[in-house]
Amino acid sequence: MHSSWLLVCIVLAAASLCAQKLGVGRAASPDEVKAWDIGISPDGRELPPGAGTSIEGKEVYDRRCKRCHGDAGKGGDETALVGGLGSLATPRPLKTVGSYWPKATTLFDYVRRAMPYKNPGSLSDAQVYAVTAYILNLNGIVGASDAMNAQTLPKVKMPNAGGFIPDSRPDTGAGKKKK
Amino acid sequence: MKDRRNFLGFGLATGAAVTLTYCASEPAAKSGAAAALEDEGRDQLGKVVTAYGERSTFEKTARLVPDTKTPATSSSRTPLADTYGIITPNALHFERHHAGVPKIDPAEHKLLIHGMVDRPxxxxxDDLKRLPSVSRVHFVECAGNTGGEWGLKTAPDVTRSHGLASCSEWTGVSLKLLLEEAGVQKAAQWLLAEGADACKMARSVPISKAMDDAMIAYAQNGEAIRPEQGYPLRLLLPGYEGNINVKWLRRIKVSDQPFYTKDETSxxxxxxxxxxxxxxxxxxxxxxxITRPSGGQKLKGPGALEITGLAWSGRGKITKVEVSTDGGATWKPAQLQDPVLTKAFTRFRLPWTWDGTEVxxxxxxxxxxxxxxxxxxxxxAVRGMNSNYHCNVRKTWKIAADGSVTNA
Structure with missing residues (x-):
């Protein structure tokens, strides 16, 4: 039994190698993959351990984010993070995390990979969870003491989650798609 | 043929509100018949051979660089009115960076392919350069290009209206070939492409596109890709919006769903x-x-000239271009300059005689x-006024009786 399993393994391994047509490139180690695998899917499958609340997040935000994004996510030189609910169908839409973003996981992903602007990657995972919780709380989406973590964040329902439709082009001329 | 620009009927854009570098610094033409055939200094030895060439010191055509507090997350524009044919010179290819241009040692750079594959x-x-290479001419265009044309107050010149588009011959490796090496699993629908810049710019790509004409490019117009275009590697998805052609590409993760990254949602x-x-x-x-005549230029006077411009489509080849000289009331077919390539700039031309009236x-x-x-x-009518991207409306230029060209 043992040896037949071993044979199966050897055959599978050989098949796997043979399937590589050109044999260029080398196998990636699990550690290499883990170190770079920072993208977060909407179901949160890649979310790391750690947790943070809005209360903890305010402290991080005020030190690391406020200078560009303003007090409580408004009025800064850079993108507003709060407000704009109900504005999307008006002549002056305000697209913020609260009014526009369809997935809460995007906030964790983007803050961790790209923020703060001049020092991306400098926040710990717990700090990223906390800042994410704070920005969601400022938008009235989660409570002040709700902890964001790998389980809770993907379950957050964003106000504009249902606001996106597939590409319906071509939408002009003779070849336009029927609605 | 003493001055080719005179023949074409174009002069300097002087005193216009738009003072682009490339207009302001044309070589000064000598006047008078005596000066016309001078060969001054050309009986002496010229400059010696050099290792890497530079353009003539008389040529000043340049990208338009905006004044901004955050130049590392900004864009520069291609001066399309002063480029010729269908290829954009590497030094004039438009730029859009989100966290500056990283300095990457090609010997250290790696591309990781993982996720729903049999073999990460x-x-x-060096590995990629051992593989079969592919070279194709394709435009890259920012989705925000021509965004100013949504409104009634349109851009004054073609650099500002259409300069977030450029076209190059790209050389690299078929992404399909790399994915087949890794063994894409049946459930795969999307992949995440991620850059090595400071913000790790990332976009989700449909697997159907990845297995179609997608390319991992390492060269542009016959030399290594410029740092601002993704040196040493960029993703090239022919015809797709610029942002998804991830520069400084370091990672591809195959998945069964899109990631909804910041740049594909917000x-x-x-x-x-x-x-x-x-x-x-x-x-x-x-x-x-139309790139010539276009906004900011000035015609020297009535007479024969060529109307020329660029057309392109992310869905295939351009089949027809028509030009109107009466604001769209009547149209004439323009000549398409060979080669007409798929998902590439196509040069069009129409000989024309300007009668000196406003058109x-x-x-x-x-x-x-x-x-x-x-x-x-x-x-x-179908998109409203709030859509910032994918504006592809027609662009009208007005030629005044004095020859000045402005946005209509």
Whole structure:
């Protein structure tokens, strides 16, 4: 039994190698993959351990984010993070995390990979969870003491989650798609 | 033929509100018959051979660089009116960076392919250069290009209206070949492409595109890709909006779902009048623009000249371009300059005689899907005024009786 399993393994391994047509490139180690695998899917499958609340997040935000994004996510030189609910169908839409973003996981992903602007990657995972919780709380989406973590964040329902439709082009001329 | 620009009827854009570097610094033409045939200094030895060439010191054509507090997350524009043929010189290719241009040692750079694959693989640049190469001419265009044309106050010159588009011959490796090396699993629908810049710019790509004409490019117009275009590696998805052609590419993760990254949700989605937004609007629709004569230029006087411009489509080849010299009332077919390539700039031309009266020039194009470039009114009717991206409306230039060309 043992040896037949071993044979199966050897055959599978050989098949796997043979399937590589050109044999260029080398196998990636699990550690290499883990170190770079920072993208977060909407179901949160890649979310790391750690947790943070809005209360903890305010402290991080005020030190690391406020200078560009303003007090409580408004009025800064850079993108507003709060407000704009109900504005999307008006002549002056305000697209913020609260009014526009369809997935809460995007906030964790983007803050961790790209923020703060001049020092991306400098926040710990717990700090990223906390800042994410704070920005969601400022938008009235989660409570002040709700902890964001790998389980809770993907379950957050964003106000504009249902606001996106597939590409319906071509939408002009003779070849336009029927609605 | 003493001055080719005179023959073409173009002069300097002097005193105009638009003072672009490339207009302001044309070589000063000598006047008088005596000066015309002078060969001054050309009987002496010239400059010696050099290792890496530079353009003539008389040539000043340059990208338009905006004044901004955050130049590392900014864009520069290609001066399309002063480029020729269909290839954009590497030094003039438009730029859009989100966290500056990283300095990457090609010997250290790696491309990781993992996720829903049988064999997670790491490729070096040397590995990729061992593989069968592919070279193709394709435009890259920012989804926000021509965004100013949504409104009634349009851009004054073609650099500002259409300069976030450029076209190069790209050389690299088929992405399909790399994915087949790694063994894509059946459930795969999307992949995440991620850059090695400071912000790790990332976009989700449909697997169907990845297995079609996608390329991992390491060269541009015969030399290594410029740092600002992604040195040493960039993703090239022919015809797709610029942002998804991830530069400084370091990682591809195959998945069964898109990632909804910041740039494909908060940006690069089309907000419609009813408040809904189209997402994953990836191909660039057919677009054309007259580049000469165009805004900021000045015709020296009535007479023969050539109307020329560029047309392109992210859905295939350009099949027809028409030009109107009466603001769209009547149209004439323009000549398409060979080669006409898929998802590439196509040069069009129409010989014309300007009679010295005020006229409006405009072009429109068709691609091989039968799609026709819309008017502004047609596009606004279906998309409203809140969609910042994928504006491909026609562009009208007005020539005044004094020869000055402005946006109509």
């Amino acid at each position: 693989l790491v490729f070096t640049l 940006k690069y989605t089309e907000l419609l009048a009813d408040g809904k937004a189209m997402i994953f609007t990836l191909p660039m629709d057919a677009k054309s623009v 409006q020039l405009v072009s429109r194009c068709w691609d091989e899907t039968g799609y026709q470039q819309p008017t502004r009114e047609e596009l606004v």
